[in-house]
Amino acid sequence: MTRRPPAVVAVLGSGSWGTTFAKVLADAGESADTQVRLWARRGEIADEINTHHTNSRYLAETVLPDNISCSTDTAAVLDGVELVVIAVPAQSLRSQLSAWKPLISPDAVVVSLMKGLEVGTDARMSQVLAEELGLPEDRIAVVSGPNLAMEIARCEPTASVVACPDAEVATWIAAACTATYFRPYTNTDVVGVEIGGIVKNVIALAVGICEGKQMGDNTKASVITRGLTETTRLAVALGGEPETMSGLAGMGDLIATCSSALSRNHTAGRLLGQGLSLDEVTAHMNQTAEGIKSAQAVLDLAHQLKVYMPITDSVVAVLQGNLSVHDLGPRLLARELKSEG
Numbered sequence: 366m367t368r369r370p371p372a373v374v375a376v377l378g379s380g381s382w383g384t385t386f387a388k389v390l391a392d393a394g395e396s397a398d399t400q401v402r403l404w405a406r407r408g409e410i411a412d413e414i415n416t417h418h419t420n421s422r423y424l425a426e427t428v429l430p431d432n433i434s435c436s437t438d439t440a441a442v443l444d445g446v447e448l449v450v451i452a453v454p455a456q457s458l459r460s461q462l463s464a465w466k467p468l469i470s471p472d473a474v475v476v477s478l479m480k481g482l483e484v485g486t487d488a489r490m491s492q493v494l495a496e497e498l499g500l501p502e503d504r505i506a507v508v509s510g511p512n513l514a515m516e517i518a519r520c521e522p523t524a525s526v527v528a529c530p531d532a533e534v535a536t537w538i539a540a541a542c543t544a545t546y547f548r549p550y551t552n553t554d555v556v557g558v559e560i561g562g563i564v565k566n567v568i569a570l571a572v573g574i575c576e577g578k579q580m581g582d583n584t585k586a587s588v589i590t591r592g593l594t595e596t597t598r599l600a601v602a603l604g605g606e607p608e609t610m611s612g613l614a615g616m617g618d619l620i621a622t623c624s625s626a627l628s629r630n631h632t633a634g635r636l637l638g639q640g641l642s643l644d645e646v647t648a649h650m651n652q653t654a655e656g657i658k659s660a661q662a663v664l665d666l667a668h669q670l671k672v673y674m675p676i677t678d679s680v681v682a683v684l685q686g687n688l689s690v691h692d693l694g695p696r697l698l699a700r701e702l703k704s705e706g
């Protein structure tokens with residue numbers, strides 16, 4: 366029997382992607398009169414959304430649907446909700462879950478939109494959710510793909526992946542976020558989908574550095590391609606499927622993120638390539654570039670699993686100040702010759 370759509374959906378996190386995905390859910394559920402409750406940390410964000418149906422700090426002049434409400438009252442946002450979507454910076458997730466756990470319905474499905482590895486534990490966001498909320502894995506899902514928020518806020522068409530070990534749960538979530546401009550595919554490979562979304566941010570830093578140094582398309586294409594190779598190595602070592610990496614959550618997101626000035630990770634890399642220090646880049650960014658903090662965790666996982674990730678290794682060396690952006694290319698090119706595989 367097909368499960369009915371959720372009457373109410375909660376989205377925790379009113380940044381660019383949380384607000385945009387709330388719009389996707391609201392547009393998808395318009396005919397079913399779905400109500401989307403968005404949680405904001407700051408009252409002024411909630412007031413603007415409820416009054417003007419905009420979130421100008423993150424989405425400029427995008428007008429949000431009327432079936433989105435926003436509140437700083439987490440209990441009110443989560444009350445009785447069966448589908449909870451979380452879109453906060455990865456490094457902030459765990460510290461908030463202890464307060465959120467008693468407010469989340471015991472039968473809720475929780476979806477992560479986050480693309481980071483937790484510093485210190487190297488844990489994926491779905492793992493953090495399972496640990497802190499005590500939910501079975503078939504009630505935790507991930508959405509990831511070529512999903513630059515600003516383009517989606519403008520209703521520019523894209524596809525994405527909803528991953529959950531339970532295919533029926535993935536299908537139920539996908540139905541709840543299917544809009545005329547947003548086409549979610551389903552996958553049961555949570556590991557592969559998450560790793561694709563996490564490591565592409567690190568590769569995007571490298572491609573951004575190439576951009577900042579005004580290197581050519583051949584160079585960037587080579588970094589993107591070899592970046593997909595090392596991403597796939599890590600995903601498979603963690604139990605992911607190689608096919609997932611040639612899909613939307615792997616190659617798709619890598620292409621979008623490494624090609625777009627909208628990408629915060631690509632932008633951070635470009636600024637590094639132009640000679641800014643990491644502190645200067647961080648001060649310049651008013652949004653989250655997950656790759657900056659996740660890169661070391663990705664490399665830690667690679668070392669633990671004996672997975673060779675030379676691009677990630679070089680990005681970490683740059684971020685740590687142990688490698689100049691001018692030496693990143695030569696370091697990668699000077700390695701011993703080997704087969705492409």
Ligand SMILES: NC(=O)C1=CN([C@@H]2O[C@H](COP(=O)(O)OP(=O)(O)OC[C@H]3O[C@@H](n4cnc5c(N)ncnc54)[C@H](O)[C@@H]3O)[C@@H](O)[C@H]2O)C=CC1
Pocket residue numbers: 378379380381382383406423452453454455457461478479480481512513514515651652653655
């Ligand atoms: N923006 C995009 O195009 C996309 C972002 N994502 C992922 O979505 C996740 C959320 O990122 P964005 O919405 O882009 O971030 P953002 O930088 O646009 O907004 C961050 C949001 O988190 C809040 N925040 C910051 N620190 C916090 C803390 N310590 N506790 C609670 N909330 C805090 C901010 O107030 C803001 O509402 C990230 O993991 C990102 O990789 C995934 C796909 C697309």
Ligand SMILES: O=C(CO)COP(=O)(O)O
Pocket residue numbers: 480510511512513514566569618621622627628629630631653654655
């Ligand atoms: O994940 C994203 C696109 O799919 C957004 O990328 P950035 O976090 O680099 O902006």
